[in-house]
Amino acid sequence: AQSVTQLGSHVSVSEGALVLLRCNYSSSVPPYLFWYVQYPNQGLQLLLKYTSAATLVKGINGFEAEFKKSETSFHLTKPSAHMSDAAEYFCAVTHNTGGFKTIFGAGTRLFVKA
């Protein structure tokens, strides 16, 4: 069975500081991994995805994530936070193509302080 654990329901950083959102997954088969972002009152938008190619994945808005099989982790980072990064972030895993059985983490709300 697949599962996703996001460490920290809330993360607060200062503008310009490093953003690190943690995600660990469990999967019995090679996974596809995702980070989605949700702005208030909106749907989910794909930030980046890992599909067994390069282990360091770059996404939109300066975010990137590194797949570490030995640690079963897929942490999301951004070198310098911007006020517009304040949102909720979801890590997700699937092993099916088609995305219809994607399993989501509980989410991490990112606060950015001026």
Place this chain on the structure above:
Amino acid sequence: NAGVTQTPKFQVLKTGQSMTLQCAQDMNHEYMSWYRQDPGMGLRLIHYSVGAGITDQGEVPNGYNVSRSTTEDFPLRLLSAAPSQTSVYFCASSQAGAVEAFFGQGTRLTVV
């Protein structure tokens, strides 16, 4: 390009009422799914469809019905609403062979 469109955006129901949440996509995606989002629980899969005429249950299917008569539409029906169904509902679609899903803007449902 509309993508995935959900209607209505907001709805208040009384316990026991029925209603249908609409979802339509214009990307000719084969796969469609419904999720509910609750605080601290992420998104949980309710039902999904891999093509017209084919549906199956997800993690939390009880109290919901779906059908898929066309590629474009995937309505979610609540036959007898309960307060436990108060949630934000998201419809998603994806292309066969791809991995990521495209989400609608959500429907915020309150059952009183």
